[in-house]
Amino acid sequence: MTRRTDGEPTGRSAASASDDWLAPVGVSAAAAVKAPAELLGEYLPLLADAAINGRRPDSFELDAVRELGRRAAAQGVGARRAVDLYLSAAWRLWRQLPVVVRSSDPEKVRRSAEAVLRVLDDAIGVLVDGHQSERREMIRREESLRAEFVDDLLRGDADVSRLVERAEPFGIDLGKPHHVALVAPRDADGAVDRAAIALERAVVDRFGDREVLVATKDGRVVVVVPGGGAPAFTLLSGGDVGAALQQELHRREIAGRWRVAAGRAFPGAYGVARSYEEALEALTFADRLGFDTDVVHARDLLVYRVLGRDQTAIVDLVRDVLTPLEQVRGGAEVLLETLREYFDAGEVATEAARRLHVSVRTVTYRLARVAQLTGYSVAQPDQRFALQTAVLGARLLEWPATPLPAEP
Template sequence: MPVERDSYGGLLNDAAQDLVGRLTPVIERLTRRLEWVVEQQAQTLRERSPSYQPGHNRVPDDALLPSAQRNVDKTVRTLRDGRSPRPEQVDEAWVARERTEQGLPAGEMLDAYRLAHRVVRDTFVQIAVAQSVEPGAVMQGACLLWDTADAGASQLYEVRREFEIAIARCDEEQRMRFLHDLLRSGLDPSSLGESATSYGLELGRPYLAVRARPRGTTSLERLQSRLEAGTRHHGQAALLGIVDGEVVGVVPRRPDLGGVAATVGISGPAHLMEAGQSFRNASRMLDVAAQFDDVGVFDLNDLGLRVAMAGEPELGTLLVRRYLAPVEAQGDFGAELIATLREYFAAGRQITRTARTLGIHSNSLRYRLHRFEEIVGVSLEDPKVLTELWWALECSARTG
C-alpha cells in the first residue's frame, strides 16, 4: 500500500486520508473552476471593500488577481492535505507588506482577506452539496478552510503591526533629524519650508525655542506630553523631542507646566529660520535657572540680572567678599543680619511688611539695617549698593 504524504512532505494519517478521499470530487471540480473563483473574489472585493472600488483603486488587478489565485491554491492544498497548515507553513507576510504599501487601513485589509476566503469557502460548500458529499465531510472541510483563513489573518495582523512599528520608528527618526537640524545645524529655506509644513509648523509664525529638564519624579515622557498640551494655541502645533535627558523643540506660546516639576528655559519669539539662535538662548536660560535650583518656566525677563550673574562668577565672589564676609564675621548676629537682608529684599524693601514677616518691631528692623551699614561701611539708600548687595545675596544663596 503506497504511503500518502501531504503537500509539505508529511505523512497523512488515516483520518486525513479518509477525508481527502471523500472530498476528491470537490477538489477536482474546484480546480477546474479556478478562474471563475478568482474572478468572484475580485468582484466581491470591488463591490464591498472601499479600497478595491474603482474610485479608490488602491489595489489594482495586477495585485488583486494573483492574490485571489493564491487563496484558491491554498484552499486546494488544505483540502488535499486533510489538515490546515501549521504556523510555520503560513506565508502571508508579503500580502501584509504589499497592502500596507498600497495604503490599505489595517482593519480593511483583514476584512478583505477574510471576505475573499469566505468566497472560496462558500464555493467549496456549494460544489460539495451539488456533488452530494456527506455532510460530515463537508463540515470538516469547511472547518479546515476556516482554520486556514484564521492562520493567515493572524499572520497578516502580526506582520502589519511589525511593519507599522518599523514605519513609525523611521518617521520618528526623520522627525528627530529635522528637529536636530532645525535647532542646532540650521536648514536652508527650501528644506525648512517643506519639512516644517509636514510637521504642522508655519514659516510665517513666530515660535519659542524650548529646552526642559525634569525634576524630582517627573519622567521625560510626562514632561514632553505636558509641554505639548500646555502650548497648544488655536490649533498651532508644537514640535518636541527627547534628546540626552532633556525635552527640546519649538512651541507656539509660553508653556504651562500644570504642576509638573521641571526647569524649562525658553527663548523669545522668533521665526523658524532663527530657531538655532533661539535654542541657544533657551539653553542659556535653562542653565542659569538650574544654577539657582529654580523650578518653572524661565525666559530672559524672568531671570533678569541672574543671567549676568551666572556669566560673571568672579564678580559674584568679589561682591560676596565685599558685602557679606564682614557680616558673617559677626557670628550668630551676622547670620541674623543676612537673613534679615534677604527678607528685606523679598518684601520689596518695605519696613512694615518685612518686620511683620520676621515677627519683630519695625524699630528693631531699622536697627539691624543700620548695624549692617555700620559693619560694611555703606548706605542702603545708595542704588549702587542695593544692586551689588542683592547680587551678593543671590550668589551666596546659589553657592550655599
Template sequence: MSPEVVPQPHPSPELSTATLRGLERASGDLAAASIAAMDSQLPWFRRMPADQRASVLLVIQTGAANFVEWLRDPRQAIRLTAEAFRAAPRDISRWVSLRQTVELVRIAIDMLEQQLPILGRDTAERAWLTEAVLRYGREIAFAAATSYAAAAEARGAWDARLEALMVDGIVRGDAEESLLSRAAALGWDLAAEATVLVGNPASDDPPAVVFDVRSRAARTGRAVLLGVQGSRLVVVLGGPVAGSTGHDVLAKMSEAFGDGPVVAGPTVSSLAEAHHSAADAISGLRAVVGWPAAPRPVRSGELLPERALAGDPEAERQLVERVVRPLVEAGGSLLETVEAYLEAGGVLESCARTLFVHSNTVRYRLRRVAEITGHTATDPRDALVLRVALAVGRLARARGLW
C-alpha cells in the same frame, strides 16, 4: 503527572491527488477572479495605480497557493498565512488601510468559498473544503491584523526616533533645512508659532513621560514635540501662547514636568526659529536657581538678570537692547534719574535732592521709564532688572560694544 496533551489538527478526509492538483491549478484563476470582484465592488480599488494593484494580486496569489499547503498540514497556518503578507511590498500598509485590507480579505475569502469547494470529488470533500476555507480565512484575517500591528509599531518607533532627532537638533541649533524636512515628515505645521519649555521629567520612565505630555497637549489642542535628554525634558509647543489663554496653556503643560522650575523660552514665529527659544529656555533653567521665588512656569525673559550674572552674553545683549539703549535714546535725563533713584535706595525725596529737581519731576520721569522699558523702578523685582541692566550697559560701553 499526566502526559502532556498535544493538540491535533482538525480531522479531514483524505483528499485525492486529483483534488489537490485541481486546487493548485485553480489558484491562479481564483486570484484573477478576486481582483475582478474587487474592481467591481470597491471604487477606491479601481482608482489604485497599476503597481499597487499588482501588489495586491501578489498577496492573493500567494495566499491561494499556500491554501493547498495548509490543507496538507494545518499546523503550518501561522507560517503560511504570514508568508502571504511578507511577499507584499513593505510600504503596502501606507497606501492600503487596515479597513480596506479587511474589505479585500472578505472578497478574497468569498471567492475561495464559492469556487474551491466545488472541486471536491464527493460530498465529504466538499464539506471539508468549505470548513477549511472558513478556518483559513480566519488565519488570514489574524495575519493581516498582525502585519498591520507590526507596521504601526515600526512606524511609531521610527517617528519617535525622528522626533528625538528633531528636538536634539532644535537644542543644538542644527541647519534649518534638515529640521524642516523632519518636521514635514511628522506632519508639523511649519508656519505655526513655537515655544520651548524645559524642566525636569516627572518620571524615570520615558514612555510614561511621553504619554503624559502628549495627553496634556491633546487636551489643550496643541501640537507638541518632546525629548527626554537625561535629566532634562524638552517640550516644543506649537501655536500662540500670548495673553491669558496662552498663559493657561503653559501652566497646564508645566504640570507634565517633575518637581523643580519650568522655564519657557520666547515664542518664535515658526519652527525654524525654535532654536532661539530653546537656547533662552536652557539658559534660564541654569540661572533660575538665582531667583527662588520664580513662578512656574517662568519665562526666560523674566530671568535676564540671573542669566546675565551667570555669564550669558545673549541675556546681556537683551538687557542693553530692551532697557539701556531705549533710555539713552529717549533722553530727558531718564537714565540719570533711574540711576539716582536706585542709588538712593528707592527714596523719592533723596533722589530729587541729588538731581536738584522737584519730587514730581522724579515721579514723571520714573513713569516714562516704566512706559519705555516695561519695568517699574518702585517694584523690587523690576528694580533688580533695572540695576543689573544699567551695570551691564556700563560694562558694554566700557568694552566699546555699543
C-alpha cells in the same frame, strides 16, 4: 501539474483553470473596505485551492502573505482594514465557489468550509504578524529620525535649508515663531516618559497635530508650540503656555511635582533653539535662586541672563561689595539673607522682618551693619542698586556656599 495517487490533480494547478473568476472577487472586496486590491496577492487562489482540493498553504506561501502585511503597514493601511479586506474577500469567494454553488452534498460543503476557514486563520495570523512587525520597525525608524531632528533643532547649528526640509514631515513651519517650554521633574516621583505622553495628547488636543512637537531630552519634556500669533494660542490660559502645561499635569494627575520653564517666541530656523536656550536658562536660574514657583518664564529672568553672561564682572562685583560681610561672626549668610528678603519685600523693612521672623529693629540694625562693613547703604539709590545687583550675582554664583574663583 502534480497528481495524487488516485490520479486527481493537486496543488495550485487544480484551481488555476478557474482563476479568472477570482479577480472580480478581489476588486469587489477592495472597493468595499477602501484598500488596495494588490494587498490580496495570491491569497484568493490559496482559498480557492483549499476549498477545491483541501490543501493548506506551504510556508513560503504564508511568508508571501506576511510580506503583504508589511506592505500594508508601509502603505499606511491599518491592521484592522487589512484584516477586513481578507475577511471580505473570503466571504465573497465562498459565495462564488463552484464547489459550494454546484454541490448538493452537505459533507463535501462542510469539508470545503473547514479547509477555507483553516487557510483564512493561517493567512490572517501571518498578515497581522507582518503588519505589526513593519509597524514596529517604522516606529523605531520614526523615533530615531525624530530624536535626531529634535537634537538638531534645539542645538540650532544644523544646515538651515536641510533643517527646514526635515521639519516638514513633523508639521513644523520654521518660518513662524515658536515657543519652547521645558517640563522638569522636581522630585523622584516624576516619570518623564509618562508626562511626555500626557502632554503630547493635551497639546495636540489644543493645537491639532500640526505646528507642535513633544519630545524628551536630557530627562525633561520638550514642548514646541506656535507663538502668540496662532489663534489657538490666545485661548491657551491667557497665552501662558507654561501655566497651561502645568494645568494639564495636574488635570491628568501626573505623579510628582514638576517645574515648567517657558522661553519667549522667536521666528525662523534658529528661533526654536533660541527659545529652548532661554527655557533651559530659566530652569537653571530657578534652581540656583531657590524659586519655589512651579512655572517660570524667561522674560521674567532677563536681568539674571544679563548678569550671568559676564561672570568675570559679577564675580568682581560680589567680591568687592559683599565679601566684607564675612567679617561678622558666623559668616556673611545672615546679613546676605537679610538683604535678599529686604529687596524681595520691595524694600519694606516690616515685610522683610515678617519673612525673616525677626523684629523690624533687627532688620534695620542688620542693614546698618551692612552699610558699615561694605560702605554701601540701602538708603542711597546708587549704592542700593549696586547692593541689589551684587545680591543677585551672589545667588547666581551660589555664594557664600560656593567660594568665589581665585583672583587672576
